[in-house]
Amino acid sequence: MDAIFLQFLNGLDKGSAYALIALGLTIIFGTLGVVNFAHGALFMIGAFCAVSVQKLLSFEKITLDETKLTAWGTPTEVKVHYIEEWFGSSGAVLVDNSVFVSLAVVIPFMMIFGYVMERGLIRHFYKRTHADQILVTFGLAIVLQEIVKAFYGANPIPQPAPEAFIGSTDIGVWFGMAENLVVYPIWRLVYFFFSMAVIAGVFIFLQFTTFGMVVRAGMTDRETVGLLGIDIDKRFTFMFGLAAAVTGAAGVMYTPVLSPNYHMGMDYLVLCFVVVVVGGMGSLGGAVLAGFLLGILQSFSAMNWIKEIVPGIDQVIIYLVAVVILLIRPRGLMGRKGVMEE
Amino acid sequence: MSDKNIFTSDISRRDVLKTGAKAGVVGASLVSAPFIISSSANAYTNDPGDAATVKLGFNVPQSGPYADEGADELRAFKLAVQHINGTGKDNGMLPTMKPISLKGNGINGKKVEFVTGDTQTKSDAARASAKSMIEKDGVVMVSGGSSSGVAIAVQGLCQEAGVIFMAGLTHSNDTTGKDKKANGFRHFFNAYMSGAALAPVLEKNYGKERNAYHLTADYTWGYTQEASIKKFTEDLGWNTVNAVKTPLAATDFSEYIAPVLNSGADVLVLNHYGGNMINSLTNAVQFGLRDKMINGKKFEIIVPLYSRLMAQGAGANVKGIYGSTNWHWSLQDEGSKAFVKSFGQEYGFPPSQAAHTCYVQTLLYADACQRAGTFNPCGVAEALEGHKFDGMGNGPTEYRAEDHQCFKDVLVVRGKENPSSEFDLLEVVEVTPRAQVEYAVDNEFFAGGELGQCNAG
Numbered sequence: 001m002d003a004i005f006l007q008f009l010n011g012l013d014k015g016s017a018y019a020l021i022a023l024g025l026t027i028i029f030g031t032l033g034v035v036n037f038a039h040g041a042l043f044m045i046g047a048f049c050a051v052s053v054q055k056l057l058s059f060e061k062i063t064l065d066e067t068k069l070t071a072w073g074t075p076t077e078v079k080v081h082y083i084e085e086w087f088g089s090s091g092a093v094l095v096d097n098s099v100f101v102s103l104a105v106v107i108p109f110m111m112i113f114g115y116v117m118e119r120g121l122i123r124h125f126y127k128r129t130h131a132d133q134i135l136v137t138f139g140l141a142i143v144l145q146e147i148v149k150a151f152y153g154a155n156p157i158p159q160p161a162p163e164a165f166i167g168s169t170d171i172g173v174w175f176g177m178a179e180n181l182v183v184y185p186i187w188r189l190v191y192f193f194f195s196m197a198v199i200a201g202v203f204i205f206l207q208f209t210t211f212g213m214v215v216r217a218g219m220t221d222r223e224t225v226g227l228l229g230i231d232i233d234k235r236f237t238f239m240f241g242l243a244a245a246v247t248g249a250a251g252v253m254y255t256p257v258l259s260p261n262y263h264m265g266m267d268y269l270v271l272c273f274v275v276v277v278v279g280g281m282g283s284l285g286g287a288v289l290a291g292f293l294l295g296i297l298q299s300f301s302a303m304n305w306i307k308e309i310v311p312g313i314d315q316v317i318i319y320l321v322a323v324v325i326l327l328i329r330p331r332g333l334m335g336r337k338g339v340m341e342e
Numbered sequence: 343m344s345d346k347n348i349f350t351s352d353i354s355r356r357d358v359l360k361t362g363a364k365a366g367v368v369g370a371s372l373v374s375a376p377f378i379i380s381s382s383a384n385a386y387t388n389d390p391g392d393a394a395t396v397k398l399g400f401n402v403p404q405s406g407p408y409a410d411e412g413a414d415e416l417r418a419f420k421l422a423v424q425h426i427n428g429t430g431k432d433n434g435m436l437p438t439m440k441p442i443s444l445k446g447n448g449i450n451g452k453k454v455e456f457v458t459g460d461t462q463t464k465s466d467a468a469r470a471s472a473k474s475m476i477e478k479d480g481v482v483m484v485s486g487g488s489s490s491g492v493a494i495a496v497q498g499l500c501q502e503a504g505v506i507f508m509a510g511l512t513h514s515n516d517t518t519g520k521d522k523k524a525n526g527f528r529h530f531f532n533a534y535m536s537g538a539a540l541a542p543v544l545e546k547n548y549g550k551e552r553n554a555y556h557l558t559a560d561y562t563w564g565y566t567q568e569a570s571i572k573k574f575t576e577d578l579g580w581n582t583v584n585a586v587k588t589p590l591a592a593t594d595f596s597e598y599i600a601p602v603l604n605s606g607a608d609v610l611v612l613n614h615y616g617g618n619m620i621n622s623l624t625n626a627v628q629f630g631l632r633d634k635m636i637n638g639k640k641f642e643i644i645v646p647l648y649s650r651l652m653a654q655g656a657g658a659n660v661k662g663i664y665g666s667t668n669w670h671w672s673l674q675d676e677g678s679k680a681f682v683k684s685f686g687q688e689y690g691f692p693p694s695q696a697a698h699t700c701y702v703q704t705l706l707y708a709d710a711c712q713r714a715g716t717f718n719p720c721g722v723a724e725a726l727e728g729h730k731f732d733g734m735g736n737g738p739t740e741y742r743a744e745d746h747q748c749f750k751d752v753l754v755v756r757g758k759e760n761p762s763s764e765f766d767l768l769e770v771v772e773v774t775p776r777a778q779v780e781y782a783v784d785n786e787f788f789a790g791g792e793l794g795q796c797n798a799g
Binding site for chain 2: 002003006007010011013014070071072073074076077149153154155156157158160167168180181183184185187188257258259261264267298299302303304307314315
């Protein structure tokens with residue numbers, strides 16, 4: 001029982017990441033009709049914004065200690081964080097909470113990044129085929145990840161969670177289980193609640209604001225909205241920026257879960273496309289639902305007794321489920337008629 | 343291509359060439375060399391003939407998850423070439439290497455040049471790049487690698503093509519076990535040796551009654567390491583609770599770590615390397631495994647194959663965790679000190695174990711060519727087989743003739759509690775003597791496969 005509960009939590013956690021990335025992907029597809037293969041790269045750029053902010057905050061003043069030599073005969077370098085030298089203990093707090101500082105930086109940054117990407121490149125491909133869109137965005141993804149690799153190297157760069165969120169908590173006790181039965185990392189819980197908040201925020205924005213209403217109308221019938229004298233393109237460009245910001249923020253918050261490296265975006269890209277297709281192309285609710293569903297299934301399939309019955313199931317489960325769902329519901333779980341069917 | 347030893351006949355051909363050179367046919371030697379090769383019945387692949395230079399091929403992962411390790415290997419190769427040619431700031435391990443025939447003026451009177459390739463940590467890409475080095479660039483030796491899958495693939499290719507393969511970082515038993523080749527040589531240690539070296543330290547620190555849970559990377563190296571560690575820990579009296587294969591492409595290991603929590607295991611063995619190891623270890627620590635008490639015993643994690651570059655990626659999570667390594671820059675023997683000094687002064691940071699093994703392999707190859715007086719792979723192989731040397735960082739070492747595996751001391755290391763710098767992450771706990779990690783040629787973990795005959799092309 002405790003094992004199932006633990007894997008359920010893992011599934012929610014995995015699902016959070018899938019759902020957030022797939023949500024951004026669906027927003028872009030639903031509004032602009034673009035299949036954005038650079039979306040994984042946006043996740044990665046978000047994560048590396050966190051790395052950069054942390055590096056900036058922990059910029060060090062280097063003094064040479066001539067009395068101590070390194071193993072290769074040069075003076076030892078003594079490093080002190082500038083920020084701690086300037087601001088004392090509050091500087092140290094900033095370094096410790098760099099992930100939250102990054103979040104504040106990354107949202108406007110990714111909005112602008114998304115805006116530039118859409119205006120500079122993507123908009124030239126609206127009238128081209130999906131194959132062309134995939135090629136150009138995939139190319140962009142490769143360029144972005146190679147740039148990151150050139151700056152940061154290929155090895156993962158550890159990003160510790162803030163001191164207060166390090167370690168794990170006995171979550172089983174919350175649900176009346178015995179002590180030490182279900183212990184779960186605190187930051188992963190933070191990540192889950194963060195993603196729930198972001199998902200809720202995006203839905204509220206689309207459902208309860210005039211801007212959101214216009215966007216939804218545009219998603220349903222772009223031409224008619226245009227005829228009403230609304231500049232829907234401008235709003236869609238904003239939505240592209242919003243999708244980039246959601247994905248970037250997901251990347252920032254993910255850094256303490258797994259040390260970011262330059263190909264983390266590609267690792268998630270294919271999975272998230274499966275999520276979007278299973279959820280139904282263009283359906284935001286579908287993307288979130290499928291994200292959590294596949295995350296949970298993936299976690300359950302890694303349980304030892306299931307692997308004993310079907311060896312290797314953990315490696316194919318997502319694709320297997322995708323095939324089954326698409327056979328039963330060709331438009332995905334919540335797909336609408338007419339999307340990607342022209 | 344035929345498997346024949348043409349060592350002796352080759353010398354006479356070289357003599358003829360030398361006479362020709364004395365007669366004044368010098369200027370066009372570079373151009374005429376291919377013609378001479380093709381006209382000679384006894385030629386070997388990429389015989390440099392009377393050319394003033396000889397070319398080596400360094401095939402390392404320059405992209406993909408092991409790119410940082412590949413970059414470090416490349417730095418070491420460049421340094422080795424400088425030292426062999428006598429163009430470096432110092433002579434590195436040349437003064438400490440014993441015995442030595444190299445004079446710091448190239449190999450057999452020829453200056454060394456090199457070409458590099460990118461393996462991408464993929465077997466097919468690695469083979470393609472090695473093939474191009476051999477066929478287009480005319481290299482006489484290929485070295486490098488950061489994955490056993492790649493090393494085995496390239497070793498097979500070099501055997502077919504008739505050039506020497508000096509393996510870089512490859513830890514699978516199979517490289518010098520069932521997949522061994524007469525043209526391939528490995529200086530790096532292997533999974534079996536890791537098990538043999540670690541077992542006594544584990545017994546001393548964690549006792550004889552432990553329940554181990556293995557997470558294993560799903561490819562050749564993972565399998566051989568799991569089998570080796572299982573054997574040695576079970577010999578101690580440990581029980582193996584479970585051994586689970588994890589996909590090589592996995593990034594988040596939480597769903598594999600979660601079942602460990604209540605499995606009754608009190609030790610987790612991570613048969614992972616590179617990015618896999620960084621992520622699985624990070625996950626294990628996040629799930630509070632290191633703070634757990636099982637049946638009155640503190641839960642422990644073991645990483646049988648450690649690398650400093652990986653330790654950097656895993657950050658503070660490595661503290662107190664045991665593993666084994668081929669070499670570490672903090673060693674105080676003359677050879678290690680000389681290498682760390684050369685490397686540190688050139689690049690500003692200490693070398694990794696991958697860099698060390700690649701540097702040593704290049705010097706060993708060069709020295710063997712010098713001793714054999716030829717670049718003929720069969721002559722070089724003969725010079726390397728059974729060769730005993732010292733002063734290269736691992737104490738007295740021998741290239742065993744029967745399987746082309748180096749036998750030397752193995753280091754047991756532990757993640758340092760209070761690192762003094764970003765490079766000072768591991769501390770050497772024990773230098774396990776060679777005798778303790780040595781095994782018979784017909785050991786079951788290395789069974790199957792034949793060394794075969796050397797191939798000169």
